Amino acid sequence: MSSDSVYSCSDADGAIRTRIAEAVQAVKDTTPLAQSFTNFVTINLVANAQLASGGTAAMSFLPDDIIDTAKIAGANYINVGTLLPFYKDALPDIAQRLAYLKKPWVLDPVAAGIGKTRTAILKSFRDYPPTIVRGNASEIIALADMWGLPRNSTDFTNLGDVHGKVGGHNATSLPQPHAASDTSDNIPTSDASAGTTTRPAGVESVDDVDAAIPSAIALAKHLSSHMPAAMAQRFSSENDAASVPCPRAAVAVSGAVDLVTDGETVYRLPGGSAMMAKITGAGCSLGGVTAVYLAVADPLIAALAASLLYDRAAEIAEHESHGPGSFQVAFLDALWNVTAEQVASSPLLVAS
Ligand SMILES: Nc1ncnc2c1ncn2[C@@H]1O[C@H](COP(=O)(O)OP(=O)(O)O)[C@@H](O)[C@H]1O
Numbered sequence: 001m002s003s004d005s006v007y008s009c010s011d012a013d014g015a016i017r018t019r020i021a022e023a024v025q026a027v028k029d030t031t032p033l034a035q036s037f038t039n040f041v042t043i044n045l046v047a048n049a050q051l052a053s054g055g056t057a058a059m060s061f062l063p064d065d066i067i068d069t070a071k072i073a074g075a076n077y078i079n080v081g082t083l084l085p086f087y088k089d090a091l092p093d094i095a096q097r098l099a100y101l102k103k104p105w106v107l108d109p110v111a112a113g114i115g116k117t118r119t120a121i122l123k124s125f126r127d128y129p130p131t132i133v134r135g136n137a138s139e140i141i142a143l144a145d146m147w148g149l150p151r152n153s154t155d156f157t158n159l160g161d162v163h164g165k166v167g168g169h170n171a172t173s174l175p176q177p178h179a180a181s182d183t184s185d186n187i188p189t190s191d192a193s194a195g196t197t198t199r200p201a202g203v204e205s206v207d208d209v210d211a212a213i214p215s216a217i218a219l220a221k222h223l224s225s226h227m228p229a230a231m232a233q234r235f236s237s238e239n240d241a242a243s244v245p246c247p248r249a250a251v252a253v254s255g256a257v258d259l260v261t262d263g264e265t266v267y268r269l270p271g272g273s274a275m276m277a278k279i280t281g282a283g284c285s286l287g288g289v290t291a292v293y294l295a296v297a298d299p300l301i302a303a304l305a306a307s308l309l310y311d312r313a314a315e316i317a318e319h320e321s322h323g324p325g326s327f328q329v330a331f332l333d334a335l336w337n338v339t340a341e342q343v344a345s346s347p348l349l350v351a352s
C-alpha cells in the first residue's frame, strides 16, 4: 500500500476481501473458461492474460459457435475495438441469445462514441445488457449517454485525492481527440455539471475516472435491473446469502485510479503503473480477465478481483522491466505469480 496516499473514505471490510481472495483462488484451482469475441489488435494478449490469471480462453466470432461455446463457458466477453460489417447483425443477435440463455458477459465498449456502426451495436445492447461493463472513463460516459441513462446526482467529492499511481490519464496529458466531424456518427460525451463537452479520442480516454462516476452508477443500476432472476440466483448461491442478499451487476472504470461500482457502493482502487498505457491491450485484457473471474464470482467481486490483480501485477512488472516490451512479458509473469492474498489485501477504498 502506498504510504503517501490521502484517503478520506473508509477501507473495504473483511467480508469483501475474503470473497475477493476466494475468487482469485477459485480461478487458480478450477481453470474456468471465458469465451471472447474481441478485437484483432489485442486478441493474443487477452488470451494470454486469461491463461496467466489461471483461466482458459476461447476466441470466436460466429454467432452459432459462440452460443454453443457459451453453454460450456463460465462467462463471456465482447469487445468492440475493431469492427467488420457483419458484426452489426451478429453482435445484437449474440447479446440477445446470451440473455435468453441467462449467460453472464462482460462488455468493453472500446471507442464508444465513434462511428455509426459501433454506436448502433452498442445501442442494441441497451435492452440485452451485459453483466459487467469495463471501460475507460470516456467509454463509460459515452455508453451511458447513448443509452440515455440519467446521471446520478450523488456528490462523490468526498472520495479524496488518491495518489497511488504514477502519472494518469486526464484531458491535459493526452493528445487531442481525433478531429471529428459534427455528425451523428460521433456522440459527444458531456458533463452537464461541469459545463464541458468531450469527444472520444480513439481507444484512449480524455476524461478522468471521477468524471465517469455518475455514468458508471447509472449504468450499473441499468444492468442490474435487467439481470435475469436465474443469473442473480446463481451469483447468490456462490456467496454467503447474508452478505450478498441481492447480487447486482457492476461497472469498472479504469485509469490512474480505477473505480468499480455496483450502483450502490463506489470502490476506488489505487496503484498500478502508468506503463500500462504504453502497451496495447491493457484494458482489453482486463476485460477478458474480468470475464474469467465472472465465471466463479458475482459481478462486483469479479470486477474488483480483476482490477486489483492488474494493479498489483503492473506494479511488479514496472519494477522488473526496462520498457514496454519487457513490461508486457513481466506483466504476464506477474499475473501468474500474484497470490490471492496479495490481491485481497490491496488498497480498496469505499465511498457510500
Ligand atoms: N496512469 C496509470 N497509472 C496506473 N495504472 C494505469 C494508468 N493508466 C492505465 N492504467 C491501468 O491500465 C489498465 C487499463 O486501463 P486503461 O488504460 O484505462 O484502459 P484502456 O486501455 O481501455 O483505455 C488498468 O489496469 C488501469 O489501472
Ligand SMILES: Cc1ncsc1CCOP(=O)(O)O
Binding pocket: 039, 041, 042, 081, 082, 110, 203, 279, 280, 281, 282, 283, 284, 285
Ligand atoms: C489500438 C486499437 N484499435 C482498435 S482496438 C485497439 C486496442 C485497444 O486496446 P486497449 O483499449 O486495451 O488499450
Ligand SMILES: [Mg+2]
Binding pocket: 108, 110, 135, 136, 203, 283, 284
Ligand atoms: Mg480500452
